Amino acid sequence: MMNWTSEALDLFEKFCEKRRPDLLKAGSDPDEVVADWKTMLEMTAQKRQVTDITVEFLKEELLDIEAPWLLLENAQPEPPHPAQRIVRRVGLTLGGLFTLFFAVLFPIGVLTFELLVGLCEAFLFDPIPTWIHVALIALVPVSNAWILWCLWRRSLNPKRRQIAGVLTGLALGIAAWYALRFILITPFAFMAVAWFGVGLVPLAPLFAFVVGLRVRSRVRWYPQSVPMFRRSLPADKLAPLWKTALPVFLLLCVMFIPQVITAIYMPRLSAPNRTQRVQAVKMLRTFGSKQSLLRDCYRADKDFDILFIFRNGRSFNRRAEARAAYYRVTGTPYFAARYAMIKRPFGGEFQGGEWWDEDLGSDRVSSRLQGLSIIQSRLDGRIHSDSGIAYLEWTMEFKNATWRAQEARALIELPPNAVVSRVTLWINDEPCEAAFGGRAQTKKAYQEVAVRQRRDPLLVTTAGGDRILQQCFPVPANGSMKTRIGITVPLTVYSPDMAEGILRLPAFVEQNFTADADTHTSVWIESDEEAAYTTTGLRIVPATPESKSGIRGKLIPDESADAAIIKVPLSVPYAPIAATDPRLENGHAVEQTLLPAAGEWPTALAIVVDASAKMKAYRDDIAAILKAIPDTTEVLCILADDVPVLHSGKPAPRFFRFVGGCDNIPALEAAAEWAATQHYAPILWLHATQPLDNISAETLSQIFDFSRGKLKIFSHQFGPGSDRVSEKLASTRMIKTIPVFENPADDIAAYFHKQGGFWKRTLRRPDEWPNGVPTATGSTHIVRLWAHDEIAHLSRPFQTHTHSNAIEMATAYQLVTPVSGAVVLETMAQYKAHGLEPAAAHTAPGMVPEPATLLLFLGGGGALLAAGRRRRKRAA
Amino acid sequence: MSEHTSYIAQWITQMRRGWLEACILNLLARDELHGYGIMQRLEDIPGLGISEGSLYPLLSRLRMQGLVKVIRMEESSEGPARKVYGLTPQGRQIRTLMNDHFELMKRQNQIARKGDLS
Numbered sequence: 004m005m006n007w008t009s010e011a012l013d014l015f016e017k018f019c020e021k022r023r024p025d026l027l028k029a030g031s032d033p034d035e036v037v038a039d040w041k042t043m044l045e046m047t048a049q050k051r052q053v054t055d056i057t058v059e060f061l062k063e064e065l066l067d068i069e070a071p072w073l074l075l076e077n078a079q080p081e082p083p084h085p086a087q088r089i090v091r092r093v094g095l096t097l098g099g100l101f102t103l104f105f106a107v108l109f110p111i112g113v114l115t116f117e118l119l120v121g122l123c124e125a126f127l128f129d130p131i132p133t134w135i136h137v138a139l140i141a142l143v144p145v146s147n148a149w150i151l152w153c154l155w156r157r158s159l160n161p162k163r164r165q166i167a168g169v170l171t172g173l174a175l176g177i178a179a180w181y182a183l184r185f186i187l188i189t190p191f192a193f194m195a196v197a198w199f200g201v202g203l204v205p206l207a208p209l210f211a212f213v214v215g216l217r218v219r220s221r222v223r224w225y226p227q228s229v230p231m232f233r234r235s236l237p238a239d240k241l242a243p244l245w246k247t248a249l250p251v252f253l254l255l256c257v258m259f260i261p262q263v264i265t266a267i268y269m270p271r272l273s274a275p276n277r278t279q280r281v282q283a284v285k286m287l288r289t290f291g292s293k294q295s296l297l298r299d300c301y302r303a304d305k306d307f308d309i310l311f312i313f314r315n316g317r318s319f320n321r322r323a324e325a326r327a328a329y330y331r332v333t334g335t336p337y338f339a340a341r342y343a344m345i346k347r348p349f350g351g352e353f354q355g356g357e358w359w360d361e362d363l364g365s366d367r368v369s370s371r372l373q374g375l376s377i378i379q380s381r382l383d384g385r386i387h388s389d390s391g392i393a394y395l396e397w398t399m400e401f402k403n404a405t406w407r408a409q410e411a412r413a414l415i416e417l418p419p420n421a422v423v424s425r426v427t428l429w430i431n432d433e434p435c436e437a438a439f440g441g442r443a444q445t446k447k448a449y450q451e452v453a454v455r456q457r458r459d460p461l462l463v464t465t466a467g468g469d470r471i472l473q474q475c476f477p478v479p480a481n482g483s484m485k486t487r488i489g490i491t492v493p494l495t496v497y498s499p500d501m502a503e504g505i506l507r508l509p510a511f512v513e514q515n516f517t518a519d520a521d522t523h524t525s526v527w528i529e530s531d532e533e534a535a536y537t538t539t540g541l542r543i544v545p546a547t548p549e550s551k552s553g554i555r556g557k558l559i560p561d562e563s564a565d566a567a568i569i570k571v572p573l574s575v576p577y578a579p580i581a582a583t584d585p586r587l588e589n590g591h592a593v594e595q596t597l598l599p600a601a602g603e604w605p606t607a608l609a610i611v612v613d614a615s616a617k618m619k620a621y622r623d624d625i626a627a628i629l630k631a632i633p634d635t636t637e638v639l640c641i642l643a644d645d646v647p648v649l650h651s652g653k654p655a656p657r658f659f660r661f662v663g664g665c666d667n668i669p670a671l672e673a674a675a676e677w678a679a680t681q682h683y684a685p686i687l688w689l690h691a692t693q694p695l696d697n698i699s700a701e702t703l704s705q706i707f708d709f710s711r712g713k714l715k716i717f718s719h720q721f722g723p724g725s726d727r728v729s730e731k732l733a734s735t736r737m738i739k740t741i742p743v744f745e746n747p748a749d750d751i752a753a754y755f756h757k758q759g760g761f762w763k764r765t766l767r768r769p770d771e772w773p774n775g776v777p778t779a780t781g782s783t784h785i786v787r788l789w790a791h792d793e794i795a796h797l798s799r800p801f802q803t804h805t806h807s808n809a810i811e812m813a814t815a816y817q818l819v820t821p822v823s824g825a826v827v828l829e830t831m832a833q834y835k836a837h838g839l840e841p842a843a844a845h846t847a848p849g850m851v852p853e854p855a856t857l858l859l860f861l862g863g864g865g866a867l868l869a870a871g872r873r874r875r876k877r878a879a
Numbered sequence: 880m881s882e883h884t885s886y887i888a889q890w891i892t893q894m895r896r897g898w899l900e901a902c903i904l905n906l907l908a909r910d911e912l913h914g915y916g917i918m919q920r921l922e923d924i925p926g927l928g929i930s931e932g933s934l935y936p937l938l939s940r941l942r943m944q945g946l947v948k949v950i951r952m953e954e955s956s957e958g959p960a961r962k963v964y965g966l967t968p969q970g971r972q973i974r975t976l977m978n979d980h981f982e983l984m985k986r987q988n989q990i991a992r993k994g995d996l997s
Contacts, residue, residue, distance in 0.1 A: 032943060
C-alpha cells in the first residue's frame with residue numbers, strides 16, 4: 004500500500020467531497036470515481052517512483068484532475084511565519100515539534116549528558132547504575148522516535164500500531180518510575196528553572212511521561228485520524244497500560260527493593276539492641292544492595308531521592324556506618340571492593356579509585372588512591388648465619404601521577420619478632436636518617452609537618468604484632484618520594500638439630516597505592532652460609548666475593564602476594580655468642596644463646612574462628628589445625644558469627660559457616676570469660692582481616708586486667724588486610740602473632756607443641772661478667788634484638804612507671820617499637836621544635852659486612868692465599 | 880478578446896462533453912481498454928486530450944447508463960489492479976447511433992456554410 008501523508012489525505016478528501024455533488028449530478032458513482040482516482044494517483048506515484056504521496060505530489064496531480072478552484076483556494080493562505088514555514092516544510096506542527104523535543108531529543112540529551120558527566124550521580128543518586136538501566140531509559144526516546152516517525156509518515160499499519168502501543172506503555176512505565184525517583188527534587192527543579200533557567204535535568208522523566216501520554220493518545224486515535232483508511236484499518240484496542248507500563252514499573256520497583264532494604268536496615272546496625280543489629284545484618288546480607296552500600300561508603304552525603312523517605316532521619320555519620328555495614332555484609336573492606344558504576348568519561352571524584360583521601364595522616368591505610376603507585380622496590384639483605392640474624396633494607400619509591408599531593412601508606416608484615424632499626428627518606432636526592440622518639444611524639448611531629456605544613460616527612464610506627472605502618476606525605480604532584488626501612492630479623496630457628504634458620508621476608512598486607520604489572524621488588528640477599536631453600540620467585544646463586552651464597556629474584560610488591568620464605572643452614576654455636584654494645588663503654592657486651600624451647604599443648608584451649616566470608620578459603624587449614632590438637636586438651640570452639648556460637652570440644656566441619664564480615668570481639672570476650680575460669684587456657688584466634696574501626700575492646704581489656712596478664716591470645720590471620728583488633732589491643736600485649744611460614748596447621752601445632760624443634764633465643768647484657776667479657780664475634784644486631792626485648796619488658800602492662808625508660812631506650816637504640824616511632828622531617832628546626840634528633844648516619848645499620856664477618860672472610864681469604872702460595876712453592 | 884476566448888472555451892467544453900463519450904465508445908469498440916489506456920489513446924488524437932479528473936467520472940457515468948462495463952480487473956506491475964472496460968450491446972447500438980448522428984451533423988454544417996450539399 005502506498006503511503007499517504009496526513010496532509011495529502013486531508014487534501015484529497017476535501018477535493019473528493021467537493022466534487023461529490025457534481026459527480027452525482029453528472030450521473031457518476033462518486034465512490035467509484037474516488038476509488039478510481041485513488042488508484043490512478045497511486046499508480047502514477049509508483050510510475051514516478053514516488054514512495055509517499057505528499058501534498059506537493061497531490062497538488063501536481065490534482066491539477067490534472069481539473070480542480071484549479073480547489074488548489075487556488077488552498078494556495079492562498081496567510082503568509083506563514085518563517086519558523087512555521089520550516090516546520091511545514093518538514094511536515095511538523097509546533098505541537099509536533101514540542102512532542103519531538105520532550106519525547107525524543109531531551110531524554111536522549113539528558114541520558115548522554117549523564118553518561119558523559121554523571122552530574123545526577125554526583126549530586127543526587129545514580130540513575131544508571133547498570134547498563135540495564137541505560138537500556139531501559141534509552142527505550143523511552145528510541146521508541147518515541149520510531150512512533151513519531153511512523154505517525155509522521157502515516158505508516159502505522161495495524162501491526163506497527165500494536166507494537167507502538169506496547170512501546171508507549173513501556174516508555175510510560177519507565178518515565179513514571181524515574182519521575183517518582185526525582186519526586187523530591189521536582190519542586191526545587193521547577194523553582195530553579197523558573198528563577199535561574201537551569202534544573203531541567205531532573206524534570207526530564209516527568210516531561211517524558213507527560214509527552215508519552217500524548218504520543219500514546221496519537222497512536223490510539225491513529226485510525227480515526229486517517230479517513231481514507233477508516234474501512235481498511237480496524238481500530239483495535241492498544242495493549243492496556245496495566246499490561247505494559249505497570250510490569251516495567253513494577254520491575255524497576257523490584258530492582259529498587261534491595262536499595263530500600265539497605266536504606267531501612269543500615270542504620271539499625273548501630274542500634275543499641277543486639278537482636279535488632281543481628282536482624283539488620285541478616286536482612287542486609289540476604290536482601291540488601293551491596294552496590295548501594297558501597298556508594299554510601301563514598302557518597303553518603305550526596306543523595307536525594309525517594310530513599311530519603313525510608314531512612315530514619317539523616318545520620319551525620321552515615322558514611323562510617325555504611326563502611327562498617329559493607330564489611331559486615333560482604334566480609335570485604337569497602338576500600339578493597341570496586342564500586343561498579345558506569346564510568347563517566349568526564350566525571351570527577353572516585354571514578355576508578357578513591358580520589359579524595361579521607362584518611363590522610365591517619366593510621367588507616369584504606370582505599371587505593373588514583374595515580375599513586377610504587378615504581379621501584381628493592382630488598383637488600385644480609386644473613387648472619389653465625390648469629391642466626393638477618394638484616395634487610397627495603398627501599399621503595401612512590402610516584403604520584405596526579406596534580407595533587409598524596410600520602411603513600413602501607414601496612415607491612417615484618418618477619419616474626421623483627422624490629423625496624425633504620426628509617427631513611429630521600430630529600431633532594433640525599434638520604435636523611437630518621438629521628439626516633441616516643442610513638443605519640445613522632446606521630447605528632449608527622450601530623451604537624453606533613454599534614455599541616457605539607458612538607459616532606461616519613462613516619463614508621465608499629466601496627467599490632469609484627470606489623471608496621473609506613474606513611475609518607477606528600478608524594479608531590481607528578482613527583483616521587485623514596486624511602487627505606489631497615490629491619491633487624493632474628494631468624495626463626497625451627498629444626499630439631501638447630502641446623503636451619505627460616506627467614507620470612509617482609510610483605511605488604513595493605514597498601515593505598517598500586518603496583519604496575521612490570522614493577523617488582525628486586526631481591527638481593529647475601530648469606531654467609533649457602534641457602535638451602537627459597538619459595539617461588541627467588542633463586543639461590545653460588546658464592547660471591549662477600550658471601551657463601553646469594554638469594555636473588557623478583558617479588559610482587561602487592562598485598563595479594565604471599566611473603567617469600569628463605570631457609571638457611573645455621574652455624575650458630577650452642578655456646579653463647581656475643582656482640583659489643585657500641586652505645587656503652589668498652590666491656591659491655593650482649594650475649595645470645597639459643598636453647599631448645601620446651602612446650603606442650605595447654606590442658607585447655609579456646610579456639611575462636613572468625614566466621615567472615617574470607618575464611619571460607621581456609622576451611623581445610625582450620626580442620627587441620629583442629630586435628631593437630633591432642634585429645635588431652637580441653638577445647639572450647641567459638642565461631643565468631645554475628646552471635647558467637649559456642650561448641651564444647653572439636654566441632655565437625657559443618658559447624659563452620661562463613662558469611663559476611665564479623666566483629667570478632669564478642670567471641671573473643673566469650674573465650675576470655677571461659678579462659679578466666681580455667682587454670683591456664685590460652686586463646687587461639689584464627690581470623691581474616693579485621694577492618695572495623697568502631698569496635699570496643701574495653702570488656703576484653705577489663706578481663707585482661709583482672710587476669711593480671713594471664714590471658715593470652717595467639718593470633719593467626721589468614722590473608723592480607725589490617726587487624727584493627729590487634730592494633731587496638733597492642734598496648735596490652737595480650738595478642739601474640741604466631742609465626743607462620745608456609746603451612747599454618749604445622750606451624751601453629753609446632754608453636755604450641757615445641758618438642759618439634761623451636762629454639763628460644765635468650766639475650767642478656769649483665770652488668771658484670773664473672774668469667775670475663777666474652778669476645779664479640781656475633782652481629783651487632785644482637786644488641787638491637789636485646790634492646791627490643793628489653794623495651795618490651797619495660798613497656799609491659801602493669802609497669803607504667805618504666806614506660807618512659809622504654810621510650811628512652813628505643814630512642815637510644817633507634818628502634819620502632821609499640822612505644823616508639825621513627826620520623827624523618829625536612830629541617831633541623833622541625834626536629835628541634837618537636838624535641839627530636841635525627842640519627843647520625845654512622846649509627847644506623849647498613850648493608851656493608853660487619854667487622855666480624857669481614858674478618859672472617861679476610862681470614863678465610865688469607866688462608867686461601869697462603870695455601871695457594873704453599874702449593875705454588877711446593878710445585879716450584 | 881478575452882471575452883471571445885472565454886466564450887469559445889465554454890463552447891468547446893460543451894461540444895467536447897458529448898463528443899468525448901462517442902470517442903470513448905469508438906475506442907472501446909475496437910479494443911478492451913483500462914482507464915489509463917483510454918486516456919493515452921485519446922491523447923494521441925489531436926485536440927482530444929483528457930485528464931483523469933474528467934475521464935473517470937465519464938466512465939462511471941457510462942457504466943451507470945449501461946453503455947460500458949468492467950470486463951475484468953487487470954493486475955499491473957506499475958500499481959494497483961486496473962479495471963478493463965468494454966462495450967455492452969446497448970453501448971454498441973448507441974455508438975452506431977452516435978456515429979450516424981455525427982455524419983448527419985457534418986452534413987448539416989456543410990449545408991449551413993455553403994448552402995447546398997454538393
